[in-house]
Amino acid sequence: MSGPIVLGQWNFWIVLYLWFVGIGTGAFLTAYYINKKGDASDLLARASWIGVAALAAGSLLLLIDLGRPLRFWHMFVSYRGSSVMWIGSWLITITTILMFIVALTKSKGVAVLAAIGAALTASYVGVLLTVSAIQLWSGTLLLPWLFLASAFTTGAAALSLSKNGSRHADVLSEVGKVYGILELIILILFVFWSFAAAPAAALSMVAGKYIGALWVGVLIIGIAAPLYLEIKSDKKISIAATGLMIIFGGLALRYLVVFAGQ
Amino acid sequence: MSTNYAIYFDSSKCMACRACQVTCKQWNDREAEITENRGSYENPPHLSSQTWLRITFHEDKEERNDPFWFFGRNSCLHCTDAPCVSVCPTGAMAHVNDNYVVVDTSWCIGCRYCVKACPYEVPRFNEKRGVVEKCTFCVDRVQNGYQPACVKSCPDSALEFGDRNKMIRKAEVRIAKLKEQGFSGAEIYGEKELSGQYVINILLNEPEAYGMPSNPKGTGKQLAADWGSGVVAAAVMATLPIAWAVNRRMKAGREEK
Amino acid sequence: MGVKRREFLKLTGLISLGSFLPSIKEAMAASVPLLKKMAESPTICPYCAVGCGQIVSKKGNKLLDIEGDPDHPINRGALCPKGAGSRHLADNPRRITEPLYRAPGSDHWEKKSWDWMLDAVAKKIKKTRDDTFIRFDRDGYEINRAEGLAYLGGAAHNNEECYAAVKFARALGIPWLEHQARICHSSTVAALGNSFGRGAMTNHVIDMKNSDMFLIMGSNAAENHPLTFKWIMEAVEKYGAKIISVDPRFTRTSSKAHYFAQIRAGTDIAFLGGMIKYIIENRQYDEFYVKNYTNAALLINPNFKDTSELDGIFSGYDAKKRAYDKSTWQYQTDENGIPLRDETLNDPNSVFQIMKRHYARYSFETVSNVTGVAIKKLKTIYDLYSSTGQKGKAGTILYAMGATQHTYGTQHIRGYAVIQLLLGNIGVAGGGVNALRGHGNVQGSTDHGLLFHDLPGYLGLPKRKEKTLDARIKDKTPKNYDPKSLNWWKNYGKYLTSQLAAWWRETDPRVSYHYLPKLGPHKNNIPDAGSNYSHIAMFEAMYQNVIKGFFVMGENPAVSASNAGPARNAMANLDWLAVLEIFDTETASFWNRPGINPKKIKTEVFLLPNTVWVEKSGSFTNTGRWAQWKNKVIDRVGNVKDELWIYTELVKRLKKLYSAGGTYPDPVLNLSWWDVETERLPEAIAKEINGFDIKTGKLVSSFTKLKDDGSTACGNWLYAGSFTEKGNMMARRNDVDPHPAKIGTYSNWSWNWPVNRRILYNRAGVDLNGQPFDPRRWVIKWNGSKWIGDVPDGGSPPNTIHPFIMLNEGYGREFARGLLDGPLPEHYEPYESPIKNPFGNTQINPACKIWATPGIDIHGNFDKYPVVLTTYRVTEHYLAGQMSRNIGWLAELQPDAFVEMDREIAKKRGIKNGSLCEIIGARGKVKAIAIVTGRIHPLKIMGKTVHPAGLLWSFGYKGLVKGDSANLLTPNIGDANTMIPEYKAFLGDLRKLEG
Structure with a gap:
């Protein structure tokens, strides 16, 4: 007789992967825009490295999560246009390479391509979950939106914590605020929509097993408290604490979505 | 060899003896699971890499004159528009002879995307082997002129x-x-x-009573909508708010200066 | 969409580097190799008595695949879950593969050599035999009984093994000779034998396809004999047959039934009595049949008094002895001894009128009040089933343990017989009273007489009064003066003499007759000792220290015995216990069970590992009496030995020991045993069972060739013809139905007793000109010069003999004067019952024995134990469980003992579905998982609400999955005729254990 029955759930590696992808792509996109509007090439360079590191780490986590990690190359030798994961694997690989080039060469042209790649990658992780039979994931079309919003909040937060962050604290805080509010709105929509599409999972988030992850992890720590601090602009205590809280909130969000769904 | 065979399951004839369930394990050398009685005869509670077929037991919740006890067959349905095939990033999960869905365990990387994509929760992960396994339609038997093991074992032609x-x-x-x-x-x-x-299932009740979705989502439509939403999200969320936020801040910054 | 991708994959050429099936590359080439080879050697499934065929493939000595044999006419390739999982019965790491010994007071097994074990067991047998042997009882009768030796088991073993075992046991003078048949279908044998002449299923499995109506009552065929449903469903699908399920709970059989009635456990005769009344009053019976083929027209002694007159008892009752004097139950005869008849059926002393008066009390109201079945439902079912009394309609009754295991089990089955005789459903295709037997060879083990009162071929163990062979033969040969009655038992002398000649070939049968143990009263502290060595009595005697040595072959009484708690304790009184098994069972390890200190148990235990079905050759007789031969497929695993080798070695050793002296050594020293190598033993024994001419050694072709002068030897006359000069008839494999009407006799497939007749009593299925009642599904037909179709019951032309040739009057008996508890079925309440019997002031069967050993035989009453309990098994578990709880594939399906209860009582007791709860009875407590279900309803019984509940009994403390056996609750009380315990109806209560 075998041990406990194995179903094949997606587990914490996937949560970390989604989280890293969000931070990496969000940081790059934020820095890209700041650089576009003003001189922030130091920030872009820093963001490129963050992006490369986060995406590579994320991919590595994904690899670890595979049942057969050494077979990962099977993905790259077939054409699997219908598979979101296949497209995503290429997206993330290309984007990482592009970011790497940007980090090294600071090429503007490549940065444009990398930004497009980053945007699509940030969105893809949402699509990845949406194309499934998990009601919570597929029930709404909002996951790419939610993950993009979170990518920007966590990415900006990561930048603000970085070495070059303090110089751009204001604008990063502004990005955090705007996307924090967007994230809140999308999250509320997501939860309400889920009550129709995936009632059991929605209930488990709002009042069940995942009550802590949603209310404390995502809403209070990840969104409400940082927003409050950012609006109050109490810079002395805020930058480090806000950043950490937002980044933690991003993790909580991915955890919530992945686990409450299954 | 004809390639258009189908398994036929008639819930009205099934007496839930579960010969099919055991025969499946016997032929395919699947291990037994550790289970417990959960107030029903049904077991194991889920499909797994070791359980490719199980009979489900359903009882009317309301009191009736005569009880109503009916049985379903929980296994791969071998869809034409199969979400598991469509989401597989390597092509390990594929149609054989245009119809049966089989996973090539020598090619599978164990990403478990199919596990998440199947509306019937059929493909399951084998931790020991690191790959996904499921019903093969007994393609080895079928191609050699034998019936699938489950069908052959059925005592009263429910299969x-x-x-x-x-x-x-x-x-x-x-x-x-x-x-x-x-x-x-x-x-x-x-x-x-x-x-x-x-x-082809003959059900005595609506599919939900058997734990099956009435309108399983095909991947075609879903893919278009989901990618649509994804691309629009990328186009919108990664441009307008950020541009606005950065502009606003920059302007404010310049004004401050 | 598949095409494009595949083409792409093909182009990339990158697919499939491994070779494990199913590989897409190979699949695309449209030639996936079979995962393993299949279909090499045919065999017969080792589980239930449906007798399905299997095919086995192997690699070396490793089994690869066991699946249904597509050529086998019964299952045509299908199997039930047990059969489907049987590969792991043989190929199982849990099997014991070395002889194991447990020393007195030890807490573990020790490995020993076979020589050591067999020497020790042989010495133990001799010592116990010599110590406890009684040559002559106190009245001076020669009885030759080894009172301290007991033997149990055999239904899971081949005919040849059963036969060898009975020969072995009887040569030693073992009186405590019993096996599973006692506790499963002994009441069938008594009831059907006394109704029709033979104690077996009248028809056979495939014949079910010919039926128009199935009354499945006391059987859960879909679960316990799943392959019967192949044929039942064929009748339903092709001919619109209907299924009626009557059961204390809604089962998987009920789920396929057209009509279901939930009956209170233990009230079957009330239900059937109501139906008999309905059939008679509405003239639904088949008048021609009833008058000509049954004893309805025969006149009974005018002094006979019915239960309706005597408040629940028949005339001749002696309350002190709890026994009847049957003299008033006999026929009136003319001066030649031929029973008197009244063709009009109007004589008040005619069986028909007596029956009519007897069942007048079984009104809809009373029956409904007793059984709990609504009147409307009773009407529907009675009407539906009695419609099969019309010509050309066939109704069949399927039953099993739900019918047999009651204090009135025999009478319950008699109820079926009466109904079927009234409706003319005996002897026709699709009719019959069909006892579904449990173990794979329980029919064969019964035929071979592994029962205390019997000898192979139902010849009966002689009584002490029958001092000589001639006296015995005279006693057992029934007299009959009716020239139209064939009275088959007139041949008794030939059969018994030939049997004695087979057992002690060098000894004159008149001498060897004395070797047999004899029944008859013998005083020790066990009530009724000497004439009752039945299963219950065996454990009562063991409890009281009478039995010293116990030999068990493939039976597990620690789980299956009624009142199993004391039975387990009783085994601690044994000096020694020898167990032939494939797994370590609850019985073999009774000294090491939870809550018991092994140090305190002094019993020596020998666990002798033996073979599974594919490791040996031999035959199994299925429920339809087909003896099917199977050949050995693989070699024995480990240090496991053939049962026949073990018996042979023990006989050798015992002969050696006795040649040096001992008590009454003659039966052992003179015993004829087979001197051939182990592999050839099964055939050698099968030939002896068949019989042969001693001088020429030629095998007899049928029992008509047997003689009473000692010149022929025949182990079992019923099987004469099974292995003839033409070869092994049981091994025949022609799967074409040779019957002209295609009723599915498959007469050239295997061989069945008697004389390959597939449907018993088939002369009752034709009119006086030999023409069948049903032209479509006829069984036999007289074509003017000979019978065609099945083998007729007696070959003489139509209307020259009465159809029931095994009964001395030749008529099927609605009124059976030979049973101990009455000639007509009468409702009595179970031993533990919620109500007072409304049919008369006699509460329980007045002739059944009440056991009253202090401390163990405790009676529970309704005030304290308000739940009516019953026990049963399920598809996934096989009887006492050693052959299913050790197999992962089956264990995972039903991992826990459970109790099923209605929602109302669950709510009252606070028991949640799926939670562990406790069932409390007067004799013990049992833990089980609660299944709270709408499949059981509370019943209204005589105005009270009664909650029924049911327990799965197949669990114990050994195996992959463990649990309590429900038999810790069942009482030690047996049927009046056969002592089969009342497993099916008793009282208890439910208690929650967890939230």
Whole structure:
């Protein structure tokens, strides 16, 4: 007789992967825009490295999560246009390479391509979950939106914590605020929509097993408290604490979505 | 060899002896699971890499004059528009002979995307082997002229095997007869679902009563919508708010200066 | 969409580097190799008595695949879950593969050599035999009984093994000779034998396809004999047959039934009595049949008094002895001894009128009040089933343990017989009273007489008064003066003499007759000792220290015995216990069970590992009496030995020991045993069972060739013809139905007793001109010069003999004067019952024995134990469980003992579905998982609400999955005729254990 029955759930590696992808792509996109509007090439360079590191780490986590990690190359030798994961694997690989080039060469042209790649990658992780039979994931079309919003909040937060962050604290805080509010709105929509599409999972988030992850992890720590601090602009205590809280909130969000769904 | 065979399951005839369930393990050398009685005869509680087929037990919740106890067959339905095939990033999960869905365990990387994509929770992960496993339609038996193991073992023809069109016609006749006998909710499942499945189910009740979705989502439509949403999200969320936020801040910054 | 991708994959050429099936590359080439080879050697499934065929493939000595044999006419390739999982019965790491010994007071097994074990067991047998042997009882009768030796088991073993075992046991003078048949279908044998002449299923499995109506009552065929449903469903689908399920709970059989009635456990005769009344009053019976083929027209002694007159008892009752004097139950005869008849059926002393008066009390109201079945439902079912009394309609009754295991089990089955005789359903295709037997060879083990009162071929163990062979033969040969009665038992002398000649070939049968143990009263502290060595009595005697040595072959009484708690304790009184098994069972390890200190148990235990079905050759007789031969497929695993080798070695050793002296050594020293190598033993024994001419050694072709002068030897006359000069008839494999009407006799497939007749009593299925009642599904037909179709019951032309040739009057008996508890079925309440019997002031069967050993035989009453309990098994578990709880594939399906209860009582007791709860009875407590279900309803019984509940009994403390056996609750009380315990109806209560 075998041990406990194995179903094949997606587990914490996937949560970390989604989280890293969000931070990496969000940081790059934020820095890209700041650089576009003003001189922030130091920030872009820093963001490129963050992006490369986060995406590579994320991919590595994904690899670890595979049942057969050494077979990962099977993905790259077939054409699997219908598979979101296949497209995503290429997206993330290309984007990482592009970011790497940007980090090294600071090429503007490549940065444009990398930004497009980053945007699509940030969105893809949402699509990845949406194309499934998990009601919570597929029930709404909002996951790419939610993950993009979170990518920007966590990415900006990561930048603000970085070495070059303090110089751009204001604008990063502004990005955090705007996307924090967007994230809140999308999250509320997501939860309400889920009550129709995936009632059991929605209930488990709002009042069940995942009550802590949603209310404390995502809403209070990840969104409400940082927003409050950012609006109050109490810079002395805020930058480090806000950043950490937002980044933690991003993790909580991915955890919530992945686990409450299954 | 004809490639258009289908498995036919008639819930009205199934007596839940579960010979099919055991035979499946016997032929495919699957291990037994550690289970517990959960207030029902049904076990194991889920499909797994070791359990590719299970009979589900359903009882009316309300009191009736005579009890109503009916049984379903939980296994791969071998969809034409199979979400598991569509999401597989390596092509390990694929159609064989245009119809049966089989996973090539020598090619599978164990990403478990199919596990998440199947509306029937059929593909399951084998931790020891690091790959996903599921019902193979006994493609080895079928291609060598034998019936699938489950079908062969069925004592009273609740399971049959034959040309898919014939099975559908048989099902239609059966449904008409069952309706005559008072099973007003009897229906065919698998003829049209997901562009047609290679398991034709005769259900006595609505699919939900058997734990099956009434309208399983095909990947075609879902893919378009989801990618649409994804691309629009990328185009919108990664441009307008950020541009606005950065502009606003920059302007404010310049004004401050 | 598949095409494009595949083409792409093909182009990339990158697919499939491994070779494990199913590989897409190979699949695309449209030639996936079979995962393993299949279909090499045919065999017969080792589980239930449906007798399905299997095919086995192997690699070396490793089994690869066991699946249904597509050529086998019964199952045509299908199997039930047990059969489907049987590969792991043989190929199982849990099997014991070395002889194991447990020393007195030890807490573990020790490995020993076979020589050591067999020497020790042989010495133990001799010592116990010599110590406890009684040559002559106190009245001076020669009885030759080894009172301290007991033997149990055999239904899971081949005919040849059963036969060898009975020969072995009887040569030693073992009186405590019993096996599973006692506790499963002994009441069938008594009831059907006394109704029709033979104690077996009248028809056979495939014949079910010919039926128009199935009354499945006291059987859960879909679960316990799943392959019967192949044929039942064929009848339903092709001919619109209907299924009626009557059961204390809604089962998987009920789920396929057209009509279901939930009956209170233990009230079957009330239900059937109501039906008999309905059939008679509405003239639904088949008048021609009833008058000509049954004893309805025969006149009974005018002094006979019915239960309706005597408040629940028949005339001749002696309350002190709890026994009847049957003299008033006999026929009136003319001066030649031929029973008197009244063709009009109007004589008040005619069986028909007596029956009519007897069942007048079984009104809808009373029956409904007793059984709990609504009147409307009773009417529907009675009407439906009695419609099969019309010509050309066939109704069949399927039953099993739900019918047999009651204090009135025999009478319950008699109820079926009466109904079927009234409706003319005996002897026709699709009719019959069909006892579904449990173990794979329980029919064969019964035929071979592994029962205390019997000898192979139902010849009966002689009584002490029958001092000589001639006296015995005279006693057992029934007299009959009716020239139209064939009275088959007139041949008794030939059969018994030939049997004695087979057992002690060098000894004159008149001498060897004395070797047999004899029944008859013998005073020790066990009530009724000497004439009752039945299963219950065996454990009562063991409890009281009478039995010293116990030999068990493939039976597990620690789980299956009624009142199993004391039975387990009783085994601690043994000096020694020898167990032939494939797994370590609850019985073999009774000294090491939870809550017991092994140090305190002094019993020596020998666990002798033996073979599974594919490791040996031999035959199994299925429920339809087909003896099917199977050949050995693989070699024995480990240090496991053939049972026949073990018996042979023990006989050798015992002969050696006795040649040096001992008590009454003659039966042992003179015993004829087979001197051939182990592999050839099964055939050698099968030939002896068949019989042969001693001088020429030629095998007899049928029992008509047997003689009473000692010149022929025949182990079992019923099987004469099974292995003839033409070869092994049991091994025949022609799967074409040779019957002209295609009723599925498959007469050239295997061989069945008697004389390959597939449907018993088939002369009752034709009119006086030999023409069948049903032209479509006829069984036999007289074509003017000979019978065609099945083998007729007696070959003489139509209307020259009465159809029931085994009964001395030749008529099927609605009124059976030979049973101990009455000639007509009468409702009595179970031993533990919620109500007072409304049919008369006699509460329980007045002739059944009440055991009253202090401390163990405790009676529970309704005030304290308000739940009516019953026990049963399920598809996934096989009887006492050693052959299913050790197999992962089956264990995972039903991992826990459970109790099923209605929602109302669950709510009252606070028991949640799926939670562990406790069932409390007067004799013990049992833990089980609660299944709270709408499949059981509370019943209204005589105005009270009664909650029924049911327990799965197949669990114990050994195996992959463990649990309590429900038999810790069942009482030690047996049927009046056969002592089969009342497993099916008793009282208890439910208690929650967890939230």
